Amino acid sequence: MNRGIFVIFSILSLLAFGQSLFAQSLLDNPDYKKAIELQQLAKDAHAAGDYDKAYEYSEEAGIYIARSNAYIAQRILWYKANGWLKNARSRVAYFKSSGINPEYQQAYQQALAGLEAAEKSFTEDQYENSIEYSKEVLTLLAEAKSGTLLPKYYKVRLIPKERDCLNKIAGYPFIYNDRTKWRLLYEANKSKLKYRDNPHLIFPGQVFEIPSIEGERRSGEYDPGASYPVFGK
Template sequence: MKKSITVLLAVISASVLFAVSYKNNTYQKLANEYTKKAQNALDAGDYVLAEDYAKKAEENAALSQAYIQKMLAKSEADSVMKNASKRLDYAKSINADKNFPMAYSAAQKAYASADDAYKTEDYTTAAAYAKQVLEALADIKEITPLPQYYIVRPWEETKDCYWNISGRPYVYNNPLLWENLYQANKSNMPKPSDPNLIMPGMKMEIPSLTGEYREGVYSPSKKYDGYSAVNAEK
């Protein structure tokens, strides 16, 4: 019995000695205390008491390990959730909710799930959801919103007509979609029944076709991503 108790105490001592220490790890403290008591009882020849203390030390050492694993998981969750929160704030600041709505929505849902898991102390799940936030927002970038309006210029300068305007990357990137422009603007034309009659200076509305975010008036000094690129994730 003495030999088995000695071996058990050696194993417990090693596990406690090399465990990560936390100030409020009561189990680790109890494991240390029971280990010392077991050793003292063993030295005094009271093997029954030594065995009892050794078992209590073993139980608390196991609880200590579980507690440590939980705290390590919490530490990881804290770190990943902090990064996820920062990424969400950045995404909001560059209008990702408007320019990348699917990715932003997925990230919001993942963060809400992470927060719920964290509140129930399921730190492993919380960290996993927080990582999904980072994955969802990995490819977002700051972009100039597509224009909502276009000021018609003289034909001799830019060959402006519904067909040509519709084909420009910052409009629809496809001349075949010109009727969308015509239907949205014909009430402002001098002869609504004639789509060819658009006048220089006319403020043409560019309606959203697929929910893409648009704002402001087209400016040749701005660099716009093409319509298809902006809507690739939608």
């Protein structure tokens, strides 16, 4: 294979590489268009037997290919950084609207600073830095919970169709979400029961404490009009 043929195949492979990187960006990429033109000139010169000219065109095309690939790589980074930044914004916005559990307040403040750094890096075209800051935001808030805590106390309600009892209370999503955990309520509140031999016989108005069993934070008395997270989720 002579030098001219080798150069032509080299340019073809470079162009294929550029296309595989980011095809959409090539449509408005003047460097890529110029490389295509030079590729054709190189092929024509080679067909005419002017191998030196073909080599010259190929060398020039290689310069434009390098520029094109650099542009494409930058666009790929832009899209990646933009995606990570959107996720970070969404996570912060969620806690901004719903509130943050006090336990995670420090992590939230760090996440706010991280998001600001991610935004700044993105606007300055420092996409790799922006991605790292966005990932840090998501890591900081990965385990965070909203500001609404589970109730610590439950006042027995008068529900004629299905009376409150310990196993029913334990099954409420904001209590334990599991009726079989009623004995935990019994052990924590047996001094309040009127009939200890019948732990499920309870009365409207009685207030029972809901002990924490998985390290969850609880506060206040259950409010039927409030919205609570589901225990364990």
